[in-house]
Amino acid sequence: MACQRSTTEVRSTLVVGNWKMNLLRNEALDLVAELGRLGAVANELVDVVICPPFTALTSLADHGMHGIKLGAQNCHFSQKGAYTGEVSAEMLCDVGCSYVIIGHSERRRDYNETDAEIGRKAHHALQVGLRPIICVGELLEERQSGKTLEVLFRQIDEIVETAGADVVSKSVIAYEPVWAIGTGLAATSAQVQDVHAAIRAHLEEITVSGAVPILYGGSVTAANAAGLFSCQDVDGALVGGASLKAQEFAQIVHEARQRTR
Numbered sequence: 001m002a003c004q005r006s007t008t009e010v011r012s013t014l015v016v017g018n019w020k021m022n023l024l025r026n027e028a029l030d031l032v033a034e035l036g037r038l039g040a041v042a043n044e045l046v047d048v049v050i051c052p053p054f055t056a057l058t059s060l061a062d063h064g065m066h067g068i069k070l071g072a073q074n075c076h077f078s079q080k081g082a083y084t085g086e087v088s089a090e091m092l093c094d095v096g097c098s099y100v101i102i103g104h105s106e107r108r109r110d111y112n113e114t115d116a117e118i119g120r121k122a123h124h125a126l127q128v129g130l131r132p133i134i135c136v137g138e139l140l141e142e143r144q145s146g147k148t149l150e151v152l153f154r155q156i157d158e159i160v161e162t163a164g165a166d167v168v169s170k171s172v173i174a175y176e177p178v179w180a181i182g183t184g185l186a187a188t189s190a191q192v193q194d195v196h197a198a199i200r201a202h203l204e205e206i207t208v209s210g211a212v213p214i215l216y217g218g219s220v221t222a223a224n225a226a227g228l229f230s231c232q233d234v235d236g237a238l239v240g241g242a243s244l245k246a247q248e249f250a251q252i253v254h255e256a257r258q259r260t261r
């Protein structure tokens with residue numbers, strides 16, 4: 001189901017690809033070249049960002065990105081030091097990133113990342129010039145027991161408490177219901193619009209700018225993108241699996257362009 005979108009008020013759209021732990025350097029270069037050929041690049045109304053594994057960042061930055069921006073999938077909350085296996089926000093800037101995904105549900109689940117840590121990461125990332133894409137989302141049982149907004153507001157409040165309202169105002173929020181990630185079971189446009197509108201109202205209540213872009217993530221495909229982008233409070237998408245397929249991702253970018261025409 002498509003949502004209503006006012007034609008008078010048009011914000012720019014952000015399409016972010018999260019490649020997760022996929023693609024060797026040559027495969028990454030081939031995919032970006034193919035996206036360039038398919039015209040899946042930024043214009044004045046649509047920003048396109050891909051977030052490859054750390055190992056492909058330098059190769060991609062060195063070979064040119066066809067107007068697509070680079071982001072990373074995580075960073076540490078400290079500037080430097082004895083943190084074996086970690087990568088700092090400065091290092092990501094150094095290799096050409098302008099965005100970083102923070103608090104993805106896979107990191108919350110697999111590495112026990114807390115909202116306080118996510119807030120610290122967002123704070124540090126922004127300080128060095130990276131724009132954080134802060135992920136929040138509820139589990140299936142939380143949605144089924146009517147706790148979706150309670151969970152999301154608790155996550156947001158703790159992140160804001162740690163990072164500060166100003167940092168979150170300059171970030172991007174990604175609403176990613178955990179039950180929709182990688183399952184093929186995307187939330188409906190109506191479910192997404194309801195949650196995004198509630199998040200925006202809550203952000204304003206806690207003195208975060210209501211103009212923060214709010215992306216939806218969770219089984220976004222070329223087939224459901226148009227419906228999602230037609231929602232008033234959907235400012236773009238965080239795309240996992242479909243961002244690894246050039247045609248599919250290019251079509252999602254195309255749908256984002258249609259929305260902002």
Ligand code: PEP
Nearest residue numbers: 181182217218219240241
């Ligand atoms: C994600 O990993 O952020 C994501 C939304 O994945 P998928 O699109 O595959 O559900």
